[in-house]
Amino acid sequence: xxxxxxxxxxxxxxxxxxxxxxxxxxxxxxxxxxxxxxxxxxxxxxxxxxxxxxxxxxxxxxxxxxxxxxxxxxxxxxxxxxxxxxxxxxxxxxxxxxxxxxxxxxxxxxxxxxxxxxxxxxxxxxxxxxxxxxxxxxxxxxxxxxxxxxxxxxxxxxxxxxxxxxxxxxxxxxxxxxxxxxxxxxxxxxxxxxxxxxxxxxxxxxxxxxxxxxxxxxxxxxxxxxxxxxxxxxxxxxxxxxxxxxxxxxxxxxxxxxxxxxxxxxxxxxxxxxxxxxxxxxxxxxxxxxxxxxxxxxxxxxxxxxxxxxxxxxxxxxxxxxxxxxxxxxxxxxxxxxxxxxxxxxxxxxxxxxxxxxxxxxxxxxxxxxxxxxxxxxxxxxxxxxxxxxxxxxxxxxxxxxxxxxxxxxxxxxxxxxxxxxxxxxxxxxxxxxxxxxxxxxxxxxxxxxxxxxxxxxxxxxxxxxxxxxxxxxxxxxxxxxxxxxxxxxxxxxxxxxxxxxxxxxxxxxxxxxxxxxxxxxxxxxxxxxxxxxxxxxxxxxxxxxxxxxxxxxxxxxxxxxxxxxxxxxxxxxxxxxxxxxxxxxxxxxxxxxxxxxxxxxxxxxxxxxxxxxxx
Amino acid sequence: xxxxxxxxxxxxxxxxxxxxxxxxxxxxxxxxxxxxxxxxxxxxxxxxxxxxxxxxxxxxxxxxxxxxxxxxxxxxxxxxxxxxxxxxxxxxxxxxxxxx
Amino acid sequence: xxxxxxxxxxxxxxxxxxxxxxxxxxxxxxxxxxxxxxxxxxxxxxxxxxxxxxxxxxxxxxxxxxxxxxxxxxxxxxxxxxxxxxxxxxxxxxxxxxxxxxxxxxxxxxxxxxxxxxxxxxxxxxxxxxxxxxxxxxxxxxxxxxxxxxxxxxxxxxxxxxxxxxxxxxxxxxxxxxxxxxxxxxxxxxxxxx
Numbered sequence: 001x002x003x004x005x006x007x008x009x010x011x012x013x014x015x016x017x018x019x020x021x022x023x024x025x026x027x028x029x030x031x032x033x034x035x036x037x038x039x040x041x042x043x044x045x046x047x048x049x050x051x052x053x054x055x056x057x058x059x060x061x062x063x064x065x066x067x068x069x070x071x072x073x074x075x076x077x078x079x080x081x082x083x084x085x086x087x088x089x090x091x092x093x094x095x096x097x098x099x100x101x102x103x104x105x106x107x108x109x110x111x112x113x114x115x116x117x118x119x120x121x122x123x124x125x126x127x128x129x130x131x132x133x134x135x136x137x138x139x140x141x142x143x144x145x146x147x148x149x150x151x152x153x154x155x156x157x158x159x160x161x162x163x164x165x166x167x168x169x170x171x172x173x174x175x176x177x178x179x180x181x182x183x184x185x186x187x188x189x190x191x192x193x194x195x196x197x198x199x200x201x202x203x204x205x206x207x208x209x210x211x212x213x214x215x216x217x218x219x220x221x222x223x224x225x226x227x228x229x230x231x232x233x234x235x236x237x238x239x240x241x242x243x244x245x246x247x248x249x250x251x252x253x254x255x256x257x258x259x260x261x262x263x264x265x266x267x268x269x270x271x272x273x274x275x276x277x278x279x280x281x282x283x284x285x286x287x288x289x290x291x292x293x294x295x296x297x298x299x300x301x302x303x304x305x306x307x308x309x310x311x312x313x314x315x316x317x318x319x320x321x322x323x324x325x326x327x328x329x330x331x332x333x334x335x336x337x338x339x340x341x342x343x344x345x346x347x348x349x350x351x352x353x354x355x356x357x358x359x360x361x362x363x364x365x366x367x368x369x370x371x372x373x374x375x376x377x378x379x380x381x382x383x384x385x386x387x388x389x390x391x392x393x394x395x396x397x398x399x400x401x402x403x404x405x406x407x408x409x410x411x412x413x414x415x416x417x418x419x420x421x422x423x424x425x426x427x428x429x430x431x432x433x434x435x436x437x438x439x440x441x442x443x444x445x446x447x448x449x450x451x452x453x454x455x456x457x458x459x460x461x462x463x464x465x466x467x468x469x470x471x472x473x474x475x476x477x478x479x480x481x482x483x484x485x486x487x488x489x490x491x492x493x494x495x496x497x498x499x500x501x502x503x504x505x506x507x508x509x510x511x512x513x514x515x516x517x518x519x520x521x522x523x524x525x526x527x528x529x530x531x532x533x534x535x536x537x538x539x540x541x542x543x544x545x546x547x548x549x550x551x552x553x554x555x556x557x558x559x560x561x562x563x564x565x566x567x568x569x570x571x572x573x574x575x576x577x578x579x580x581x582x583x584x585x586x587x588x589x590x591x592x593x594x595x596x597x598x599x600x601x602x603x604x605x606x607x608x609x610x611x612x613x614x615x616x
Numbered sequence: 617x618x619x620x621x622x623x624x625x626x627x628x629x630x631x632x633x634x635x636x637x638x639x640x641x642x643x644x645x646x647x648x649x650x651x652x653x654x655x656x657x658x659x660x661x662x663x664x665x666x667x668x669x670x671x672x673x674x675x676x677x678x679x680x681x682x683x684x685x686x687x688x689x690x691x692x693x694x695x696x697x698x699x700x701x702x703x704x705x706x707x708x709x710x711x712x713x714x715x716x
Numbered sequence: 717x718x719x720x721x722x723x724x725x726x727x728x729x730x731x732x733x734x735x736x737x738x739x740x741x742x743x744x745x746x747x748x749x750x751x752x753x754x755x756x757x758x759x760x761x762x763x764x765x766x767x768x769x770x771x772x773x774x775x776x777x778x779x780x781x782x783x784x785x786x787x788x789x790x791x792x793x794x795x796x797x798x799x800x801x802x803x804x805x806x807x808x809x810x811x812x813x814x815x816x817x818x819x820x821x822x823x824x825x826x827x828x829x830x831x832x833x834x835x836x837x838x839x840x841x842x843x844x845x846x847x848x849x850x851x852x853x854x855x856x857x858x859x860x861x862x863x864x865x866x867x868x869x870x871x872x873x874x875x876x877x878x879x880x881x882x883x884x885x886x887x888x889x890x891x892x893x894x895x896x897x898x899x900x901x902x903x904x905x906x907x908x909x910x
Contacts, residue, residue, distance in 0.1 A: 148720075149718070149719060149720070150719060152719060152721075152722075152733040152737065153733065153737060154719070156737075215741075215744055218740075219737050219740045219741055219744075220737075222736075222740055223733050223736045223737045223740065226687065226729060226731075226736060227720070227721050227726050227729065227731070227732075227733050227736060228719070228720060228721070228733075250694070253740060253743060253744050254694070254695060254698050254743060254744060254747050255698075255747075256744070256747075257744045257745070257747035257748035257750075257751060258702055258747055258748070258750065258751030258754070259751075260748055260751070261748050261749075261750075261751030261752045261755070262751060262755075264848065264852065265752075265755060265848060268837060268844060268847075268848055272836075272837040272838060272844075272847075273836075273837065273838030274837045274838055274841070274844035274847075274848070275838075275841055275844065276755065276759065276841065276844060276845075276848075280765075291838065292838060292839060292840045292841060292844070294759070294763040294765060294766070294840070294841050295759065295841060296710075296758060296759060296762055298709075298710070299706070299755055299758050299759065302705075302706040302709070302754075302758075303706075303751055303754075303755070306702060306751075350694075353698050353701055354701050354705065357705065357709055360709070364713050364714045365709055365712065365713065365714070366709075366712030366713055366714050367712075368708075368712045369705075369708050369709045369712040372705075372708075620798065622799055625795050625798050625799055626799070628795060629792060629795050632788055632791050632792060632795070633788070635788075636784060636785070636787075636788045639784045640781060640784060643777060643780050643781060643784070643904075644777075646904075646905055646909060647773060647777050647909065649909075650773070650905075650908075650909035650910075656910075659909075659910060660910055663905035663906075663909055663910055664905070666905070667901055667902050667904075667905050667906075670901045671898050671901050671902060674787065674894050674897055674898045674901065675894075675898060677791075678787050678788075678790075678791045678890070678894040678897075679890075679891050679894045679895070679898075685729065685730040685731055687729050687730075687731060687736070688731070688735075688736070688739050691739055691740060691743055692739070692743065694743075695743040695746050695747065696746075698747065699746055699747060699750045702747065702750045702751060702754050703750065703753065703754045703757065706754055706758055707754070707757060707758060707761070710758055710761065710762055711761075
């Protein structure tokens with residue numbers, strides 16, 4: 001791996017074997033169960049790479065696991081796209097491998113299609129994107145950007161990863177249960193999910209693990225940001241990325257537990273025969289179900305969306321943070337409206353807790369409550385617009401460097417813009433009545449998350465790769481990756497708006513061929529599916545680039561992008577397990593001091609102690 | 617930990633005993649009220665009121681929130697706000713259902 | 717590598733890491749039980765056929781007293797450490813642990829009585845709520861017992877090497893323990909008296 005190379009670099013005399021704090025007194029710095037502490041200076045392989053308590057290793061573990069899950073979730077979607085484009089035709093090449101229970105003769109069964117749909121959503125959100133933006137980027141860069149030696153609770157951090165891992169394994173294994181994986185949608189609405197196959201129980205168990213993991217992670221990130229900021233790093237000097245992680249962690253901390261409660265209740269419904277979510281007299285297959293009844297399916301929706309709406313901002317805020325870092329760096333000027341962005345992100349986080357029922361306009365909600373939720377929904381669009389506008393104006397007059405991370409960051413702006421603006425009609429009950437549960441909704445949130453958040457993730461990977469490895473990723477491959485992804489993403493999701501406006505339901509197994517109102521738009525299905533397959537091909541340069549650059553990429557110094565934040569003051573591929581900085585950095589100024597008048601270089605890092613230039 | 621003289625701490629322990637007595641007394645009170653056969657509204661209000669007092673006593677003295685840092689207050693204020701949203705917004709939606 | 721402010725307070729926040737961490741954790745716990753309380757309220761107001769069987773109020777009252785007492789002994793254990801009285805700490809935390817055991821045993825008897833009256837989680841939505849909420853609360857008690865036992869036993873060696881850090885650990889364990897008590901204070905009227 002790349003870590004082995006760090007010694008050749010000779011950038012730091014601070015090699016990995018820095019003496020630890022004196023002797024036996026220094027217990028592993030946590031507050032959890034004390035561990036027999038063998039006073040090893042040389043950590044074993046297990047401690048260093050598997051059960052590591054170093055935030056950088058944990059960040060990489062999160063990142064690699066989540067990228068794998070994301071690829072897996074993407075492949076599930078490709079199977080669905082085949083079925084939508086060519087309903088009833090055998091899946092080529094791998095169709096025979098799916099088993100008779102799922103796809104006899106390679107032709108996908110509706111039950112399997114439902115599993116794919118539910119698990120694609122679950123995997124992408126809970127096992128892919130959130131672990132990437134919070135677990136990987138958050139873990140790796142929060143301590144680095146605030147000048148801390150590690151997270152506040154390193155062992156909790158390790159536990160958070162491994163709990164996530166177990167949750168992921170449970171989700172993955174559920175495909176092999178009798179009846180397959182969960183098949184009631186990623187939202188798991190009862191009563192359908194209450195009477196679903198065994199996969200649903202696995203889903204709930206997996207979710208309990210994933211929620212616990214997020215909880216531990218968010219406690220850690222908040223504590224780290226509040227307690228371990230370097231000297232001089234006041235709140236208003238924190239990079240916007242740190243702010244986004246800060247708000248995000250609060251969302252995870254406070255929004256997830258109600259879903260955990262709901263998960264426990266659904267588990268009780270499924271395993272102990274309770275009726276929390278089971279109405280009286282439910283008829284399934286012509287028979288009235290036994291059981292106490294009297295429960296409320298809507299209760300689940302409330303508890304689920306109490307998490308899942310803030311979750312949207314969990315997906316998008318860190319992405320905005322990454323994009324802000326990349327844009328500031330590549331426009332070579334300070335972010336325009338940094339303070340407004342910070343306040344907007346806090347406001348966004350706050351409001352995100354009281355908008356959730358706009359997912360439930362069609363559940364018979366009365367006009368009073370629906371007016372309330374429509375109002376809050378319109379209000380919450382304001383801070384998003386503030387942030388996006390600030391990022392856009394930041395470009396004005398900059399001498400922009402169009403490198404790969406910047407291309408992804410630039411593409412984020414219009415893509416997220418499309419996603420956000422198409423959300424407005426969904427937040428208003430009258431238009432939502434028509435658009436609810438159609439492909440329009442799918443198009444809307446995929447624009448937010450796929451060309452939005454995932455592009456930001458790519459920007460982050462290209463941008464910070466030199467920090468992980470000491471090498472830069474190939475620019476030409478990166479640009480191929482960018483243009484391919486950009487074009488095909490739009491090919492996949494753009495036509496969904498048209499299908500949705502025509503009223504095509506998002507849950508159809510055959511893409512709508514048997515509905516007359518869908519006839520004008522079903523022909524888009526093949527186009528979208530071809531785009532999806534090509535999108536997979538467009539990822540190949542990235543995968544190759546990623547591994548190739550680890551060994552063969554251009555070697556660079558600690559600060560290849562001439563950036564200002566503290567992460568770039570640390571050694572590239574920082575030594576593992578022994579703190580991040582040769583000497584504890586002290587912060588003198590705000591995060592984005594680019595092109596400071598009177599300073600000979602066009603960037604002035606936060607930790608460089610030059611006297612401030614004459615006030616302008 | 618802020619420096620407290622042993623004398624202060626001994627004073628605190630006396631307070632703990634008083635709080636304990638108050639909690640025990642309030643437990644008896646709330647059980648007593650439940651035997652009065654009040655109608656639902658006042659019964660719920662009274663029981664919640666007593667529970668709130670007891671809860672505040674625990675939080676204020678045992679969890680020494682009375683002398684806690686501002687930061688903790690800030691976290692808790694947010695939490696209480698979202699807690700109230702979690703309780704009352706779903707309730708509002710349930711009470712404001714369209715008939716049929 | 718030493719994590720800063722692990723033991724001593726950070727000057728500008730006035731907190732050590734663990735204390736902030738535990739309060740954040742408790743905040744999330746508030747939302748966890750909040751979700752359950754919210755469900756309870758909704759199910760109860762939404763169901764015209766709501767039925768609540770008689771539960772044993774005396775047993776629950778006794779349990780309330782037991783849990784309140786354990787909170788007092790816990791806070792006394794912490795105070796003893798601050799007075800440098802390790803022996804008393806041992807005594808009080810042992811008392812806390814035993815009171816917690818008593819709570820669980822009484823709870824066990826209660827469950828047993830209910831089962832013998834053929835009241836199960838599946839019987840009706842009240843019993844479902846009752847078992848879920850008290851069960852989850854019981855798990856929290858169990859978790860607390862494990863930590864208290866650890867700090868009483870092997871964990872207490874830290875008192876010799878890092879007394880302040882050990883005192884902090886007892887403090888945050890106490891915070892958690894009082895929270896568990898606080899949840900019960902609301903569960904008791906909500907499930908038994910109303």
